Amino acid sequence: MFSRNPIHSVIYLIGCFFAIAGHYLLLNAQFLAVVHIIVYAGAIMVLFLFTIMLMNLNEETEQHKPAIARMGAVIASGLLMLVIVAVLRRTDGLPLPAEQNVYMGTIQNLGKVLLEEYQFPFEFASVLFLTAMIGAVLLAKKDKQIAK
Amino acid sequence: MLLNILNTVPIQYYLFISAVLFCIGVMGVLFRRNAIIIFMSIELMLNSVNLLLVAFSTYHNDASGQVFVFFIMAVAAAEVAVGLAILVTIFRNAHSVDIDELKNLKW
Numbered sequence: 172m173f174s175r176n177p178i179h180s181v182i183y184l185i186g187c188f189f190a191i192a193g194h195y196l197l198l199n200a201q202f203l204a205v206v207h208i209i210v211y212a213g214a215i216m217v218l219f220l221f222t223i224m225l226m227n228l229n230e231e232t233e234q235h236k237p238a239i240a241r242m243g244a245v246i247a248s249g250l251l252m253l254v255i256v257a258v259l260r261r262t263d264g265l266p267l268p269a270e271q272n273v274y275m276g277t278i279q280n281l282g283k284v285l286l287e288e289y290q291f292p293f294e295f296a297s298v299l300f301l302t303a304m305i306g307a308v309l310l311a312k313k314d315k316q317i318a319k
Numbered sequence: 320m321l322l323n324i325l326n327t328v329p330i331q332y333y334l335f336i337s338a339v340l341f342c343i344g345v346m347g348v349l350f351r352r353n354a355i356i357i358f359m360s361i362e363l364m365l366n367s368v369n370l371l372l373v374a375f376s377t378y379h380n381d382a383s384g385q386v387f388v389f390f391i392m393a394v395a396a397a398e399v400a401v402g403l404a405i406l407v408t409i410f411r412n413a414h415s416v417d418i419d420e421l422k423n424l425k426w
Contacts, residue, residue, distance in 0.1 A: 177355055184359050187340075191366055194333075198377045203385055207369075210392050215362065215399050222403045223355060226410050244349030252342035259334045275382050284382040285389065296393045303397035310404040 177223050185216050202278045333374035340367035354406055354416040358399065365395050 188211045195204035274280060285293055340363060347360030369388045376384025410416055 177353060180356055180359060184363070187363065188366065191370055194370055195373055197328075198373050200373050200377065200385055200388075203373060203388055206389065206392060210396055211362075211366075214396060218399060218403050219355065219359065222407060225407065226355075226416060241350055244346055247349060248342045248346035251345060252338060255338040255342070256335060259331065259338065262331060262334070275377070275380055275385075280382055281385055281389075285386050288383070289386050289390075292390060296390060299394065299397055303401050307400045307404040310401070310408050313408075 178220070181216060181219050181223065184219075185212055188212050188216070199275065202281050330374060330378050333371060337367045337371040337374075340364075340370070352417050352419050354409075354418050357418065358402055358406075362395065362399070365391060 188207065192204045192207045192212075195201075195207060344360045344362075344364035344367065347363065348357050351357060351360075369391055372384045372388050372391075376382065376388075406416060409421065413421065415421075
């Protein structure tokens with residue numbers, strides 16, 4: 172976040188995403204770990220890198236906010252973190268449930284839940300994707316017509 | 320044999336790491352003027368919430384949390400695709416992604 176070159180920020184963010192995928196693996200969510208790596212490191216980060224290179228943003232002449240705004244940002248988010256951590260520090264650890272199903276995050280189980288309980292939102296996700304695809308294509312295409 | 324990590328690492332640590340990640344994302348949104356970096360910070364915030372959802376889903380032995388994470392990932396992917404398309408359009412028109420210079424809508 173603090174690095175001046177946006178490409179460095181993207182590289183660090185990819186490292187952070189791999190760390191989060193490792194946490195998913197530790198939490199027995201194998202399917203989500205794989206999906207996370209494919210979607211984030213594979214698709215979203217490539218999009219970011221492509222956009223940054225398209226805009227030729229790798230020069231380090233980026234303007235920064237004035238010092239007072241930056242200090243305000245640091246103070247505001249620091250206070251938010253202080254409040255959340257202070258609230259969470261007092262929580263007691265609940266005991267874990269007695270019987271634990273470690274195969275809960277497998278593809279078999281998740282697919283069953285996804286297509287039985289959450290069938291309707293699943294279909295709506297496809298509608299959302301269609302809308303996003305049409306929107307992205309339209310945004311990229313309209314500009315070309317203006318240029319002509 | 321698979322083991323449950325929450326037997327060794329208490330769930331509070333996952334609460335803390337999610338809070339810290341979320342606050343780093345908030346700081347990034349407030350701190351920078353580059354719109355792409357702000358997008359990446361928003362992704363970081365979404366991911367911290369995802370991590371917490373997965374942690375509690377494992378904690379409660381409930382697969383619904385992981386299904387929710389799946390939906391959040393789908394929405395995030397769509398959001399990034401459309402948002403970056405908008406950003407490219409803005410960049411072609413204004414030759415900048417500096418959010419402080421995008422005040423054409425300001426009255």
